[in-house]
Amino acid sequence: MSNNIDRRRFLSHGALGAAAATATAGLATPALAQSLPDIRWRLTSGFPNNLDTIYGGAVVMADALKAMTGGKFQIQVFQAGEIVPGPQAIDAVKANTVEIAHTCGYYFTGKDPTFAIGSTIPFGLNARQQNAWLYHGGGNEAYNAFLADYGVVGIPGGATGTQMGGWYRKEIKSIDDLKGLKMRIAGVAGQVMAKLGAVPQQLPGGDIYPALERGTIDAAEWVGPYDDEKLGFYQIAPYYYYPAWWEGGLTIHFFVNTAQYEALPAEYKAALDTACKAANINMQTLYDVKNKDAIRSLVSKGAQLKMLPRDVLDAAYKATFELYGEYNEKYPAWAKIYPGWKKFRDESYEWFRVAEYTFDSYVYAMQAAGK
Known part of the structure; x- marks a missing residue:
């Protein structure tokens, strides 16, 4: 019973709850829609569109955002090089050449290595730890305090898991x-x-x-x-x-022009944040599915x-x-x-060694033994 009550309470709050409520309240929907502006943004990706999973993170976000706002807030996605080359994405967002970019923070370590700490750094966090730090460990707030000097706001929006060497x-x-x-x-x-x-x-x-x-x-x-x-x-x-x-545990971010972001209605900010979260988890799960098949294919090819x-x-x-x-x-x-990142890393490692590591080590060994 308590779970159902909590669920109803959750659905009654926030952007998703509001959307669900207005869907069944025909009179309220037109009034809400009329009160919000039509917004069209352009997004420059850091990736070519033939890399469908990592490039596709921006498409997933844009499609979700369009659906949640009834088409009133739309973002057109351009592959790297169509508007600006990938290495110029942050500068293009800061200059408002485009309102938003989708790329890896560590591509801009030439400006300052702190760009990398929000995405991934050597011997850092795995995918779950990375999300935990960014979403609930103060990581993305700290990252955005740094990004403020570059005129952008960072929102996590894609993950690959541990990569190959x-x-x-x-x-x-x-x-x-x-x-x-x-x-x-x-x-x-x-x-x-x-x-x-x-x-x-x-x-x-x-x-x-x-x-x-x-x-x-x-x-x-x-x-x-x-x-x-x-x-x-x-x-x-x-x-x-x-x-x-x-x-x-790489995180790809959406980098948004600060002035453009701050000008958004609260409803659109909530929708954008939710769409970015959808892109984040969708990319990780897609890679987890596709990589397990691709590794077998690659070995078969030599x-x-x-x-x-x-x-x-x-x-x-x-x-x-x-x-x-x-x-x-x-x-x-x-x-x-x-220092805060390192403290989070070390404490997270301690916890993951207790449960995650022991579970993973045992079951993977058993599977490898054919059991």
Whole structure:
């Protein structure tokens, strides 16, 4: 009985409850609709539209927003490069060239590495921990305090889970094999790899294959099996390593022009927030479905699955936290957010070791044993 009462109470509050109530109150619906403005925004994506899952996060959000507002608030989605190149997305939103972008914060670490902490940083949070920190651990509030200086508001809107560690033309047997390795890898991870002797390159998704093919780069990481198979990396770089220690749980954000966001009616802000949440969970679940099939397909095509050597992981871990110490000294915004993030990470790790890790370790071992 109490669950039903709580459910009714929940449905009577907020944007979804209001929408449900007005759907059955014919007289109220026209009055509400007439009181809200027609709004048309443009969105620039950080991704090409052939990468349907990650690019599609913006489409999922826009479709949900349109449906929830009866078509009065619509966002037109453009792929990377149609309006501005992906690396210019934040600047385009700040300048109000477009009202909103959908991309990864860590693409803008050249401005400040603090951009990355809202999306993912090496040896950080997994997907569930990331959502917990952003939604209820003060993470997105801290991130938006930082983003305010850039004239944008960030709303989580996509997730990939832990990614793969990339495709390599040659086998990686030890840390020595990273020396001089030219690798497409974005954000803070690239700076860590540089400490390990690699030469990081930041390339958009569509440019990775030709660079690998020409030998301009020796290795590349993108997302995971589904997208990687689409991009064809297995054809020229057969060694497929895991895990991506730099992306335990990536969040893609919607970055909204601050003035445009603040001008929205409260109803539209609630609808936008709900649509972004829908895009966030939808992307993660889509990848979880598609990756399980794609990894089998890639292996059947000759991809050689390999775990990164332990000495590589250990060296990367050490270099990562040395780098974070340097950031604390050099970047005030990072120093303001990082201590709270680190405390949340460590306490979350403690809890996940108790239940999640022990459960996962046991059942995965049993499945691997054919039981």
